Amino acid sequence: xxxxxxxxxxxxxxxxxxxxxxxxxxxxxxxxxxxxxxxxxxxxxxxxxxxxxxxxxxxxxxxxxxxxxxxxxxxxxxxxxxxxxxxxxxxxxx
Numbered sequence: 664x665x666x667x668x669x670x671x672x673x674x675x676x677x678x679x680x681x682x683x684x685x686x687x688x689x690x691x692x693x694x695x696x697x698x699x700x701x702x703x704x705x706x707x708x709x710x711x712x713x714x715x716x717x718x719x720x721x722x723x724x725x726x727x728x729x730x731x732x733x734x735x736x737x738x739x740x741x742x743x744x745x746x747x748x749x750x751x752x753x754x755x756x757x
Contacts, residue, residue: 664697664728671741671750672720675707682721685746689725692737697729720748726755 671689673682682704690699705722714720729737734752741750 666755668726668755669752670724672748674746675719693727696733699727701726
């Protein structure tokens with residue numbers, strides 16, 4: 664298994680229950696063939712630039728170990744999730 668990290672931004676108008684449900688959903692996908700080593704909901708912050716007329720977002724950072732198949736599934740699910748504005752999955756080299 665390789666080390667990865669994913670940062671995703673959730674729409675600012677999402678309620679706390681929605682944020683909790685999304686994080687649990689993504690952690691369940693990672694848990695299907697990997698393990699979460701660190702999970703941090705950073706809270707609502709201003710975006711560096713406007714995305715589809717949205718100025719703020721709820722940032723979430725997750726460090727995890729997984730196989731490439733798990734990463735592909737996570738990528739696929741995040742692309743079709745409407746509440747996620749942007750996301751980036753990278754290999755963690757540190």
